[in-house]
Amino acid sequence: xxxxxxxxxxxxxxxxxxxxxxxxxxxxxxxxxxxxxxxxxxxxxxxxxxxxxxxxxxxxxxxxxxxxxxxxxxxxxxxxxxxxxxxxxxxxxxxxxxxxxxxxxxxxxxxxxxxxxxxxxxxxxxxxxxxxxxxxxxxxxxxxxxxxxxxxxxxxxxxxxxxxxxxxxxxxxxxxxxxxxxxxxxxxxxxxxxxxxxxxxxx
Amino acid sequence: xxxxxxxxxxxxxxxxxxxxxxxxxxxxxxxxxxxxxxxxxxxxxxxxxxxxxxxxxxxxxxxxxxxxxxxxxxxxxxxxxxxxxxxxxxxxxxxxxxxxxxxxxxxxxxxxxxxxxxxxxxxxxxxxxxxxxxxxxxxxxxxxxxxxxxxxxxxxxxxxxxxxxxxxxxxxxxxxxxxxxxxxxxxxxxxxxxxxxxxxxxxxxxxxxxxxxxxxxxxxxxxxxxxxxxxxxxxxxxxxxxxxxxxxxxxxxxxxxxxxxxxxxxxxxxxxxxxxxxxxxxxxxxxxxxxxxxxxxxxxxxxx
Numbered sequence: 454x455x456x457x458x459x460x461x462x463x464x465x466x467x468x469x470x471x472x473x474x475x476x477x478x479x480x481x482x483x484x485x486x487x488x489x490x491x492x493x494x495x496x497x498x499x500x501x502x503x504x505x506x507x508x509x510x511x512x513x514x515x516x517x518x519x520x521x522x523x524x525x526x527x528x529x530x531x532x533x534x535x536x537x538x539x540x541x542x543x544x545x546x547x548x549x550x551x552x553x554x555x556x557x558x559x560x561x562x563x564x565x566x567x568x569x570x571x572x573x574x575x576x577x578x579x580x581x582x583x584x585x586x587x588x589x590x591x592x593x594x595x596x597x598x599x600x601x602x603x604x605x606x607x608x609x610x611x612x613x614x615x616x617x618x619x620x621x622x623x624x625x626x627x628x629x630x631x632x633x634x635x636x637x638x639x640x641x642x643x644x645x646x647x648x649x650x651x652x653x654x655x656x
Numbered sequence: 657x658x659x660x661x662x663x664x665x666x667x668x669x670x671x672x673x674x675x676x677x678x679x680x681x682x683x684x685x686x687x688x689x690x691x692x693x694x695x696x697x698x699x700x701x702x703x704x705x706x707x708x709x710x711x712x713x714x715x716x717x718x719x720x721x722x723x724x725x726x727x728x729x730x731x732x733x734x735x736x737x738x739x740x741x742x743x744x745x746x747x748x749x750x751x752x753x754x755x756x757x758x759x760x761x762x763x764x765x766x767x768x769x770x771x772x773x774x775x776x777x778x779x780x781x782x783x784x785x786x787x788x789x790x791x792x793x794x795x796x797x798x799x800x801x802x803x804x805x806x807x808x809x810x811x812x813x814x815x816x817x818x819x820x821x822x823x824x825x826x827x828x829x830x831x832x833x834x835x836x837x838x839x840x841x842x843x844x845x846x847x848x849x850x851x852x853x854x855x856x857x858x859x860x861x862x863x864x865x866x867x868x869x870x871x872x873x874x875x876x877x878x879x880x881x882x883x884x885x886x887x888x889x890x891x892x893x894x895x896x897x898x899x900x901x902x903x904x905x906x907x908x909x910x911x912x913x914x915x916x917x918x919x920x921x922x923x924x925x926x927x928x929x930x931x932x933x934x935x936x937x938x939x940x941x942x943x944x945x946x947x948x949x950x951x952x953x954x955x956x957x958x959x960x
Contacts, residue, residue: 506768515770516856522768523792530795530817548824550788550857555831560839560859647764650738650779 499643502635504617507645513561513593514617517585518642520550520557521598525613528581528600538581538600540568551585562588564596567625584625595623597639615642681805684726684733686741688923689784690763690797692932694734696819697798701808705730707744710926719747727751730758732804734797737762738769739781761800763793772849773862785922786853787827787936791820826933827857830940834858834947842950844893845886847905851895851919854939864889879907886912892953893917893946898938899924915953917946 499505506518527549531539544552551558552566564585571579579602586595594617601612614631616639626634631641681702685691694704707730708723727733728751735741737760748758764781767789772780783789798816802809844855845864855862866885874882886894891914896905898920905916919942920935 507771512856512861516859519768519770519853519856520788522766523788523795526766526792526795527820530813534814534817547821548828553824553828555828556835557857557859559835644768645779647738647762647767647769647783650764650769651762654739654742 502640503643504640505645506642510617510642511592513588513590514596516557516561517551517564517593517596518615518617518644521583521596521615522644524549524551524583525598525600525615528583528598529613538570540570541566541583552583562590562593562621564588569625571629580629582625582629586622586624588621593621594618595621597626597634599629599634601629616640617642681801682729682731683801684730684758686733686735686744687784688925688927689790689932690734690736691927692929693763693790693794693797693819694801695929697794697801697812697815698808699811699815701811702801702805704927706927707733707747711924713923717743719743719750723747724751727753727758732759732761732801734761734763736764736781736784738764738779738783759804761797763796766796767792770852770856773846773852773865778849780849780852782850782921783853784932785850785919785939786857787823788857789853790932791823794820794823823933823936826937827940830944834940834944837944837947838951839947841953841955842893842947843889843891843955844895844946844950845889845891845914846895846919848897848921850921854919854943858943860943863891866894874904879904883908883911886914890955892950892955895919895942895946897921915946915949917942917949919943 499509504510506515510518524544527547528539528544531543531547539547541552545554547553548555551561551564558564565587567584569582569584571581581600581602583598584596588595596618597616599614599616601614616634618637618639620638623638626637626639634641681698682705683694683698683702684705684707685694686707691704691706694702698704705726707726708717708720724747727748730753733744733748735744748754764783767783769779769783772778783793794816798812801812805812839860842860843863844860845866846862847865848867849865852862864885866882866889886908894905894908894912894914894916896908896916896918898918905918908914909916919939922932922935925931
């Protein structure tokens, strides 16, 4: 005579609890991953007298700005290799955007560029300014690139800034000090650089 | 006798050769454009060692054991650093090369970034597909290499300037012809969000990025959605990827009113000093051809 074993149906309470715990665990892990590696909005502290190159500039302004960022390196290197700060004609000869009168120049408002170099002999401080205005694209700004010389002729000590003005006809400022530019309505453009992005990715 | 003299000469000059080799910098690179940039900057005064072999696409790359061995032989490495070579971090970590042991030159440190067209706030890491942003990186690389190899710093700077001028000359060659084309009917989409910097330096804009799946064949449903997206965007030109999915491009051309052209992502093929210039020339020629095509095209109404 065989012995029968009766198996009672197990209570499903533990299975449900396990399932809930599993789901909660997965959600927590996903949340942690998204927080750690997910893309978040770029957060930059922008002052009232500044604009972000990444999120505040229109298409044309951003194109001019990005060209000026590279141009400031060209300008410093031309000065380093050849002496005087290059004027607009020299930059055109070297095909440097946004000064060279090419397709980029035509499609980005055909700006009129001017140049001022305030570095006198014996002077320990000065600046070189590149100013573009009278653009033909609706909504575009006027622009200045200021290369400040902490020591005249010593380009290793430069401090460069780029500014935009919402009046496209705005003329060249009389001085390069931050306060006077702000009072005239110029806004300092803050870039979002590869360095900023790397810091964000590492956070 | 000759053998004996040759052996003696080798024995005598071997330490000198080893010393010279020890002085030479071995510069690692992660992406094809950086090979060309570094080759033109250092010329014959340093060695260049790609982290991955030619023929692999760095998009979604999986590290191989040989990569770790190559990472062991580098003195410094040039990287994109903003998302395009994040796989390299794993290789370098596996090789035990942290930043103190193997300095990184982040080419994009000072480059002003822009978002991918139509994708709010997503950083476009393809700064190397352009002339202007490439030049900013070339200057950064030359400056940094000068720090690690100071006796050649001026040489590197001079070469960087000359190379930058050469790149600008390529663009300038095409400018008169491109400038004579009426671009008012040019409405372009790209199949990869990589070309914003390139278009920006020609004063052009990308209307839409329609990317079913980068580097992978899309499913039928994704393809149908892409066709709808293209038709709704009102574009008359679609730039596909030069080395990928010609069948997909043919299908899209047949199913929509767009004409397909292609751009090079500059991350395929052999590593060589001229690669970047050759691929940029290809890209500009394709852009010129697309602009010419757009002149006679009626503008479709965007519905999205």
